[in-house]
Amino acid sequence: MTDSPRGNGRSLRESDPLLADRIVGTPEQQAAARPAVAAGWDEPADIEKAPATIPDLSEVEVPPALKAEIEAHMAKYPNVRSAALPSLEAAQRVHGWCSPEALRQVAAVMRVTPAYLSMLATFYDMLNTEPVGRHYVYVCTSVSCHLRNAQALAEAMKAAKQEGDDVNVREFECLGACDMAPMANVDGRFIGPIDPSEAPEVLAALREGRTPLPGRGLGDEGFRLPWEGES
Amino acid sequence: MAVQEVRVLLDNIDEPGLNHIDTYERLGGYQAMRKALTEMEPDEVLAALENSGLRGRGGAGFSMGKKASFLPKGSMDKYLCCNADESEPGTFKDRLLMQKNPHRLIEGIIIAAIAAGANKAFIYIRGEYVLQADVLDAAVREAYDKGYLGQNILGSRNDVDLVVHRGAGAYICGEETALLDSLEGKRGNPRLKPPFPANQGLYNGPTLINNVETLNNVPLVIAKGVDWFKQFGTEQSTGTKVVSVSGNVQRPGNYEIALGIPARDLVYGLAGGPPPGRKIKCWFPGGSSAPVLLEEDLDRPYSFEAMAEAGSMLGSGAIIVVDDSVPIVSVALRLAQFYRHESCGKCVPCREGTNWTVKMLERIDTGDATPMDLEIMAQVQTNIIGNCLCVLGDSMAMPIGSMIEKFRDEFVEHIERAREAKDRLSVELGTYAEPADAVA
Numbered sequence: 285m286t287d288s289p290r291g292n293g294r295s296l297r298e299s300d301p302l303l304a305d306r307i308v309g310t311p312e313q314q315a316a317a318r319p320a321v322a323a324g325w326d327e328p329a330d331i332e333k334a335p336a337t338i339p340d341l342s343e344v345e346v347p348p349a350l351k352a353e354i355e356a357h358m359a360k361y362p363n364v365r366s367a368a369l370p371s372l373e374a375a376q377r378v379h380g381w382c383s384p385e386a387l388r389q390v391a392a393v394m395r396v397t398p399a400y401l402s403m404l405a406t407f408y409d410m411l412n413t414e415p416v417g418r419h420y421v422y423v424c425t426s427v428s429c430h431l432r433n434a435q436a437l438a439e440a441m442k443a444a445k446q447e448g449d450d451v452n453v454r455e456f457e458c459l460g461a462c463d464m465a466p467m468a469n470v471d472g473r474f475i476g477p478i479d480p481s482e483a484p485e486v487l488a489a490l491r492e493g494r495t496p497l498p499g500r501g502l503g504d505e506g507f508r509l510p511w512e513g514e515s
Numbered sequence: 516m517a518v519q520e521v522r523v524l525l526d527n528i529d530e531p532g533l534n535h536i537d538t539y540e541r542l543g544g545y546q547a548m549r550k551a552l553t554e555m556e557p558d559e560v561l562a563a564l565e566n567s568g569l570r571g572r573g574g575a576g577f578s579m580g581k582k583a584s585f586l587p588k589g590s591m592d593k594y595l596c597c598n599a600d601e602s603e604p605g606t607f608k609d610r611l612l613m614q615k616n617p618h619r620l621i622e623g624i625i626i627a628a629i630a631a632g633a634n635k636a637f638i639y640i641r642g643e644y645v646l647q648a649d650v651l652d653a654a655v656r657e658a659y660d661k662g663y664l665g666q667n668i669l670g671s672r673n674d675v676d677l678v679v680h681r682g683a684g685a686y687i688c689g690e691e692t693a694l695l696d697s698l699e700g701k702r703g704n705p706r707l708k709p710p711f712p713a714n715q716g717l718y719n720g721p722t723l724i725n726n727v728e729t730l731n732n733v734p735l736v737i738a739k740g741v742d743w744f745k746q747f748g749t750e751q752s753t754g755t756k757v758v759s760v761s762g763n764v765q766r767p768g769n770y771e772i773a774l775g776i777p778a779r780d781l782v783y784g785l786a787g788g789p790p791p792g793r794k795i796k797c798w799f800p801g802g803s804s805a806p807v808l809l810e811e812d813l814d815r816p817y818s819f820e821a822m823a824e825a826g827s828m829l830g831s832g833a834i835i836v837v838d839d840s841v842p843i844v845s846v847a848l849r850l851a852q853f854y855r856h857e858s859c860g861k862c863v864p865c866r867e868g869t870n871w872t873v874k875m876l877e878r879i880d881t882g883d884a885t886p887m888d889l890e891i892m893a894q895v896q897t898n899i900i901g902n903c904l905c906v907l908g909d910s911m912a913m914p915i916g917s918m919i920e921k922f923r924d925e926f927v928e929h930i931e932r933a934r935e936a937k938d939r940l941s942v943e944l945g946t947y948a949e950p951a952d953a954v955a
Binding site: 360361362363364365366367368369370372373403404407408409410411422425426427428430431432456457458459460461462463465469472473474502503509511512 | 803
């Protein structure tokens with residue numbers, strides 16, 4: 285990734301001059317050609333480092349509420365590993381992202397290795413392995429939303445994000461709300477249809493701790509789509 | 516056109532407070548569960564489900580009762596998983612059913628679990644459905660408090676435990692074996708079949724996996740009977756279907772219809788058709804994984820068998836309408852990007868094929884492609900189909916393949932026009948030699 289948010293900050297072209305000769309296309313085309321799931325693939329692993337073992341609970345400080353939640357999840361399943369996803373989600377809520385410290389805490393409570401949790405966190409889209417922001421705005425840009433101008437909404441949301449906003453604005457694959465297209469999932473609340481001109485208002489509301497576009501979210505009191513109730 | 520919905524699953528959907536157990540019971544809820552527990556043997560329940568002809572509503576359309584009967588008998592731990600990882604682009608029916616009427620799903624799960632002999636049930640709901648998962652959590656608590664879940668339900672010997680499990684954002688977890696892996700706390704990678712989940716599924720135990728809408732039908736079949744259920748739909752596609760209509764229509768939304776009505780009634784009658792002055796270019800009859808059909812195919816009946824006959828599929832029952840203002844290449848590209856992003860990377864044809872397809876479509880759009888790329892792209896699609904552990908790759912290959920087949924002229928024109936634009940751009944920028952036609 286030419287704009288990889290982590291690592292040494294150098295693009296592949298810079299870090300490997302030999303490889304650079306064989307890369308075709310503009311940097312934008314190269315970036316577009318690589319799936320987002322492969323982020324970090326070009327970073328060398330530190331093979332000198334000893335593999336992390338299961339951290340001891342006495343050495344790791346876990347917030348009591350988080351510990352209780354993880355243990356509650358573990359009690360629900362025949363196999364404790366099933367609790368990994370809900371536990372990571374809980375840790376992410378506390379820490380803002382699946383930081384190495386967050387993984388260590390979950391690992392200590394669940395008695396699994398941090399590597400195992402890292403394996404999961406890198407697979408699932410909703411778990412962040414980078415500190416991208418505590419709030420999220422997922423703009424759906426899959427086929428149905430795409431047909432209703434979702435790309436413009438996504439661009440508007442990205443443009444509305446200001447320096448210092450603790451918000452992860454990203455395009456997301458189908459969120460299952462094609463009737464509300466174009467829509468966005470703002471901290472778990474589905475809002476739609478949204479006009480691109482309303483994007484700054486959504487970001488401003490998140491900044492000020494208000495509910496964005498009240499009454500327009502799925503599940504809000506009296507929520508209706510604009511065309512519902514017509515004959 | 517006055518087309519009426521047939522509201523069976525959505526009968527009381529606008530009733531305030533339906534998500535609470537008191538309202539649901541006041542409207543006759545949990546009667547089917549009582550009937551199944553007190554008046555019927557598990558085998559009778561199974562037979563009723565099989566005779567009803569109820570087909571899975573998640574995409575494959577397999578007979579629900581038959582699937583449940585595949586589970587071996589015996590007193591081992593058996594599992595039921597409700598697949599609520601609704602991620603197929605265009606589909607949003609389960610979202611509505613879970614949010615408004617969670618107890619019918621729970622009732623369906625209890626009945627199906629008893630019929631299949633399962634004692635542990637899970638609802639795997641996608642992580643993005645925060646609201647719906649909260650509603651389900653509350654509903655499950657209410658059902659436990661009433662004694663409808665847990666040990667010895669209504670004094671019988673049946674135990675059913677139900678856990679709502681939230682996913683974390685992966686389309687592939689809607690594939691049944693990937694769902695099981697994810698539920699076991701692994702990356703969502705599909706498994707090699709056989710063994711099928713009915714024999715060796717969750718935690719290596721026999722597992723029945725059903726879609727939300729399928730399980731929603733179960734209480735209706737039991738409460739009102741097989742004959743009542745079969746009055747809706749066609750011989751091979753019984754019952755009603757909640758169809759999600761989206762894309763370029765005037766009234767996108769969920770509409771419940773009896774299977775077998777003309778698709779035109781759905782798209783034009785209920786969903787209002789394309790915006791004024793627009794014509795339908797193509798439509799997906801069953802989510803984005805279904806091969807596209809043309810305007811004239813709208814006269815076909817909307818049923819499992821008729822859609823298969825047309826060379827497509829009913830899939831999850833989600834119609835996406837594309838009007839004539841949209842270039843087909845942009846639809847294909849958006850589609851391919853989705854599958855590239857969601858491919859889990861386990862099988863090479865899917866992982867590489869989706870990536871190749873995106874790159875080739877991008878080349879078409881930027882003017883770097885030749886008509887030969889179209890042949891290669893079509894070939895890549897045929898090389899994906901049937902060569903992977905699951906159908907995610909096929910789900911891209913089939914619609915893209917059908918688009919190339921049905922809109923070849925437009926693809927060729929797009930290639931030419933993008934190339935011309937690029938040539939002119941290059942001449943202006945002075946980075947390339949002038950093309951022949953520019954000289955003349």
